[in-house]
Amino acid sequence: xxxxxxxxxxxxxxxxxxxxxxxxxxxxxxxxxxxxxxxxxxxxxxxxxxxxxxxxxxxxxxxxxxxxxxxxxxxxxxxxxxxxxxxxxxxxxxxxxxxxxxxxxxxxxxxxxxxxxxxxxxxxxxxxxxxxxxxxxxxxxxxxxxxxxxxxxxxxxxxxxxxxxxxxxxxxxxxxxxxxxxxxxxxxxxxxxxxxxxx
Amino acid sequence: xxxxxxxxxxxxxxxxxxxxxxxxxxxxxxxxxxxxxxxxxxxxxxxxxxxxxxxxxxxxxxxxxxxxxxxxxxxxxxxxxxxxxxxxxxxxxxxxxxxxxxxxxxxxxxxxxxxxxxxxxxxxxxxxxxxxxxxxxxxxxxxxxxxx
Numbered sequence: 001x002x003x004x005x006x007x008x009x010x011x012x013x014x015x016x017x018x019x020x021x022x023x024x025x026x027x028x029x030x031x032x033x034x035x036x037x038x039x040x041x042x043x044x045x046x047x048x049x050x051x052x053x054x055x056x057x058x059x060x061x062x063x064x065x066x067x068x069x070x071x072x073x074x075x076x077x078x079x080x081x082x083x084x085x086x087x088x089x090x091x092x093x094x095x096x097x098x099x100x101x102x103x104x105x106x107x108x109x110x111x112x113x114x115x116x117x118x119x120x121x122x123x124x125x126x127x128x129x130x131x132x133x134x135x136x137x138x139x140x141x142x143x144x145x146x147x148x149x150x151x152x153x154x155x156x157x158x159x160x161x162x163x164x165x166x167x168x169x170x171x172x173x174x175x176x177x178x179x180x181x182x183x184x185x186x187x188x189x190x191x192x193x194x195x196x197x198x199x
Numbered sequence: 200x201x202x203x204x205x206x207x208x209x210x211x212x213x214x215x216x217x218x219x220x221x222x223x224x225x226x227x228x229x230x231x232x233x234x235x236x237x238x239x240x241x242x243x244x245x246x247x248x249x250x251x252x253x254x255x256x257x258x259x260x261x262x263x264x265x266x267x268x269x270x271x272x273x274x275x276x277x278x279x280x281x282x283x284x285x286x287x288x289x290x291x292x293x294x295x296x297x298x299x300x301x302x303x304x305x306x307x308x309x310x311x312x313x314x315x316x317x318x319x320x321x322x323x324x325x326x327x328x329x330x331x332x333x334x335x336x337x338x339x340x341x342x343x344x345x346x347x
Contacts, residue, residue, distance in 0.1 A: 030333070031298050033270075033337070083274070131281075134261050158221075
């Protein structure tokens with residue numbers, strides 16, 4: 001009797017442990033730690049300008065973002081902060097081609113009375129930019145501009161066997177293409193008639 | 200003799216079940232200390248807060264923003280008059296998870312600022328002190344750079 005009770009208790013504890021393992025997610029501490037890539041990202045996203053006029057820098061940045069098709073969603077002048085977004089199609093030929101070939105190769109599944117596989121492709125994306133201007137010295141004669149681009153992508157529908165894959169699956173990523181940042185700063189530099197210095 | 204013991208056990212079980220059911224029916228009474236600060240709350244608050252030798256709130260906030268950007272966070276909102284910064288980032292390389300943080304900067308005394316950070320992981324609060332230690336370590340570096 002006592003032994004049985006012990007077994008039940010031990011079993012219960014193990015089961016509870018397993019359940020907890022399913023529920024509790026790891027919260028890695030490194031999200032708040034600088035990584036080896038941080039300085040290079042910072043260098044890519046930052047330029048500084050020899051100007052006293054932070055407001056002018058900010059409004060020129062807003063104008064450049066508008067030129068690039070962004071809608072400004074939020075702005076705080078005291079903090080030198082801008083957030084802008086734009087929505088565009090996320091269709092890429094590469095994905096359509098791989099979708100076609102996977103469909104073609106999996107069409108052999110018809111022989112075992114299974115429909116071919118249709119993989120979902122990226123359909124729609126929302127590209128966003130956050131921009132911060134900041135004085136670099138006490139006299140406020142030099143200001144840095146840091147911009148970060150990121151995007152959220154929505155996938156279209158597909159199917160595997162008789163199971164449909166519903167549209168709307170979402171994926172998020174930072175945009176780390178240096179060319180995009182270079183283009184942005186080139187336009188900004190032209191807009192404020194000042195040279196943009198890299199860090 | 201034996202059957203009577205069994206009956207007693209059954210009756211006991213039934214009574215226990217009744218009690219549970221009755222309790223389930225009755226509206227739970229809010230306890231007196233529902234909104235009172237608990238010890239755990241005080242502990243997490245002390246982990247999330249740190250005080251800095253800074254006179255200017257704007258300098259402190261710009262330091263906070265720079266630190267968050269260095270950590271790869273996207274600034275979502277900033278409010279100068281309330282000393283409030285909200286930011287988020289994707290839990291790379293897992294692009295479906297989000298880490299969010301709200302930082303408040305409040306003047307504590309003459310020449311001192313209290314900076315408090317609340318971080319969440321997929322809408323669940325992060326209570327691991329290590330996370331906040333890492334954040335404040337980065338912030339200290341950033342504030343030091345701003346002062347230069």
